[in-house]
Amino acid sequence: MSATSPSVARKPSARDRLLAAADELFYAEGVHTVGIDRVIEKAGVAKASLYSSFGSKDELVKAYLQGRHERRRARMLAGLERYDDPRDRLLGVFEVLAEVAGNPGFRGCAFVNASAESPRGGPVEEVSDIYRAWVRGLFHELARDAGAKDPATLADQLVVLYDGASIGARMDEGGPKAALVARDIAATLLAAATL
Amino acid sequence: MSATSPSVARKPSARDRLLAAADELFYAEGVHTVGIDRVIEKAGVAKASLYSSFGSKDELVKAYLQGRHERRRARMLAGLERYDDPRDRLLGVFEVLAEVAGNPGFRGCAFVNASAESPRGGPVEEVSDIYRAWVRGLFHELARDAGAKDPATLADQLVVLYDGASIGARMDEGGPKAALVARDIAATLLAAATL
DNA sequence: GCAAGACTAGACAGGTCTGTCTGCTATCGT
DNA sequence: ACGATAGCAGACAGACCTGTCTAGTCTTGC
Numbered sequence: 245m246s247a248t249s250p251s252v253a254r255k256p257s258a259r260d261r262l263l264a265a266a267d268e269l270f271y272a273e274g275v276h277t278v279g280i281d282r283v284i285e286k287a288g289v290a291k292a293s294l295y296s297s298f299g300s301k302d303e304l305v306k307a308y309l310q311g312r313h314e315r316r317r318a319r320m321l322a323g324l325e326r327y328d329d330p331r332d333r334l335l336g337v338f339e340v341l342a343e344v345a346g347n348p349g350f351r352g353c354a355f356v357n358a359s360a361e362s363p364r365g366g367p368v369e370e371v372s373d374i375y376r377a378w379v380r381g382l383f384h385e386l387a388r389d390a391g392a393k394d395p396a397t398l399a400d401q402l403v404v405l406y407d408g409a410s411i412g413a414r415m416d417e418g419g420p421k422a423a424l425v426a427r428d429i430a431a432t433l434l435a436a437a438t439l
Numbered sequence: 440m441s442a443t444s445p446s447v448a449r450k451p452s453a454r455d456r457l458l459a460a461a462d463e464l465f466y467a468e469g470v471h472t473v474g475i476d477r478v479i480e481k482a483g484v485a486k487a488s489l490y491s492s493f494g495s496k497d498e499l500v501k502a503y504l505q506g507r508h509e510r511r512r513a514r515m516l517a518g519l520e521r522y523d524d525p526r527d528r529l530l531g532v533f534e535v536l537a538e539v540a541g542n543p544g545f546r547g548c549a550f551v552n553a554s555a556e557s558p559r560g561g562p563v564e565e566v567s568d569i570y571r572a573w574v575r576g577l578f579h580e581l582a583r584d585a586g587a588k589d590p591a592t593l594a595d596q597l598v599v600l601y602d603g604a605s606i607g608a609r610m611d612e613g614g615p616k617a618a619l620v621a622r623d624i625a626a627t628l629l630a631a632a633t634l
Numbered sequence: 635g636c637a638a639g640a641c642t643a644g645a646c647a648g649g650t651c652t653g654t655c656t657g658c659t660a661t662c663g664t
Numbered sequence: 665a666c667g668a669t670a671g672c673a674g675a676c677a678g679a680c681c682t683g684t685c686t687a688g689t690c691t692t693g694c
Contacts (some may be wrong), residue, residue, distance in 0.1 A: 258641065274556045276471055279681060290642040295683065352555070356606060359467045360547070360555035377513030400620050407610075411551055415571055415602075426596050429628065435477055439631060453671060474651060485672045490653065 259297045261287040266308045271354055275305045275368075276361040302367050305358065309371045312354045317378065319344070334386040334434060337402075338409065338427035342420035345413035352414030353407070379403060392437040401433055454492045456482040461503045466549055470500045470563075471556040497562050500553065504566045507549045512573065514539070525584040529629060531583065532597075533604065535620035537615035540608035547609030548602070574598060587632040596628055 256264070265287035269278045280301055284291050298304045323340035327333040344350060351357065355372040362368035383402040387395035405426040412422030448530055453461075460482035464473040479486050493499040518535035522528040539545060546552065550567040557563035578597040582590035600621040607617030 273558070274471070274558060275471070277558075280683085281681085288642095291683085292685085293641060296640085301682065346541055356551075356610065357555040359610065360552040361471060363468070364473075367653085372610060400617075401624055404603035404607055404617055404621050404624065405599060406601035406603070407606040410600070411602040411606055412599055415551065415554065415567060422595075422599055426599050429596055429599065431623065432627065433624065475653085476651085483672095486653080486674085487655080496652065534690055621682085 245435075258287070258289045258293040262289055262294055262297060262304065263307060263311055265289075266304055270305065270308050270358070271312075271351060272349065274361055275308070275358050303375045304425060306367045306371055307366065309354060309358060309375070313371065313378070313391055316344075316375075320382070330386070330389040330391070331434060334383075334390045334402075335430055337382070337386065337406070338423050338430055341406065342423035342427070345410070345423050346420040350413060350419075356407070356410070364415045371404055379406060387434075387437070390434060390438065392434070393439075394437065398433065398437045402430060405429055453482070453484045453488040456467065457484055457489055457492060457499065458502060458506055460484075462506060463498055465500065465553070466507075466546060467505050467544065469556055470503070472554050501562045501566055504549060504553060504563065504570070508566065508570045511570075514548070515577070524583070525586070526629060529578075529581040529585045529597075530622055530625055532577070532601070533618050533625055536601065536604055537618035537622070540605070540618050541615040545608060545614075546548065548605045551602070551605070571598075574601060582629075582632070585629060585633065587629070588634075593632045597625060600624055 254436070262283065265283050269283055269286060280291065280294065283304070284294055298307060320337065320340055324333050324336050327336045354376050355368075358368045359372050371376065380403050381397055383406075384395050384399040387402070389396040392398045409423040409426035412418065412425070413420070416422065455477065460478050464478055464481060475486065475489065478499070479489055489499065493502060515532065515535055518538070519528050519531050522531045550563075550570050552562045554567050575594055575598050578601075579590050579594040582593040582597070587593040604618040604621035606619070607613065608615070611617065
């Protein structure tokens with residue numbers, strides 16, 4: 245029980261605790277609704293630490309969204325490793341989404357939610373665009389691998405399904421249901437696109 | 440030019456001016472971001488008038504959303520009158536949505552946006568549920584009329600498309616594009632559902 | 635031992651938020 | 665003519681917001 249062991253039971257840095265608290269609160273209640281005071285209280289951190297780490301609330305919001313992007317990306321890629329067949333991998337995106345949406349704390353897409361309460365052209369739109377470009381790129385790649393005749397068009401369609409599933413799960417409390425509906429539609433579209 | 444002519448150039452009531460101002464501001468910038476002061480200034484109305492007409496900001500938000508619901512309903516039903524064939528009427532929903540999304544001020548679904556910045560179980564969720572039940576009912580009815588074998592399932596699918604189109608138009612600045620993508624998917628689904 | 639850096643606690647400034655209240659004015663039905 | 669109703673203008677209270685600043689504490693490398 246050496247007190248300075250670097251790999252065991254180290255308290256996370258103030259920055260990491262802030263990000264964890266911001267992630268929970270911002271996602272659950274909205275980036276504008278939740279004030280700085282609640283974030284630092286949950287993180288157990290002084291206000292000065294927040295401003296020395298991030299500089300402003302906007303930057304904290306940005307970091308929160310970037311963290312969401314990275315974690316969604318990691319979860320999606322890990323989830324798709326289960327599948328070998330390119331067709332299954334494409335539909336697997338909606339399986340993973342269904343798992344995520346079945347989570348009790350699920351409240352829709354963090355980027356859609358944040359941008360609903362943020363001005364156009366601000367930092368939120370910036371990171372949202374990057375996230376959405378990644379989603380579309382992933383679909384494009386999977387559509388190509390699955391043998392779609394026009395992978396770009398199919399990717400556009402799949403993005404619509406992805407968004408619709410996420411909104412449906414948030415607004416209608418149906419858990420994974422909307423994502424599975426989207427999965428079925430995707431299967432129909434894929435069949436039609438590879439004839 | 441009688442000064443009291445009831446049908447010519449009457450200044451709208453304070454209540455109506457408030458609703459019009461709230462509609463513009465809340466939709467463009469979010470219900471939480473926009474404060475009471477900005478609404479009454481735009482409406483040219485005293486603060487006391489707002490509180491005597493609506494009682495609270497929450498009630499004003501509710502009235503704003505109810506107005507959106509009613510106008511969307513009227514616009515949709517009027518737009519669908521162009522079509523005779525039941526199949527065209529169903530797809531016409533997405534044509535009307537494309538027209539709406541092509542509007543320069545379009546910023547997605549007012550209910551999705553408002554609920555992103557509102558607590559669960561509040562008045563916003565209440566009116567959102569009513570609106571969404573109407574959308575789903577409309578699709579159900581149109582799916583039945585179009586001869587779908589399982590209109591309830593088709594309606595679920597069309598709701599996903601409707602949500603996805605609206606989010607895509609807001610997040611990706613594509614104007615009516617996402618709605619037309621959704622229309623094409625709907626045509627494919629309808630063909631498969633009426634075999 | 636000790637200096638440097640990271641962190642905490644909390645006061646403070648300046649602004650904005652919702653909601654209440656007091657006066658004053660104009661219009662309308664009777 | 666006159667009372668009722670509707671509306672306007674703005675001060676005010678109390679809470680909450682972001683962001684800054686001071687002062688003290690703890691940890692770590694050397």
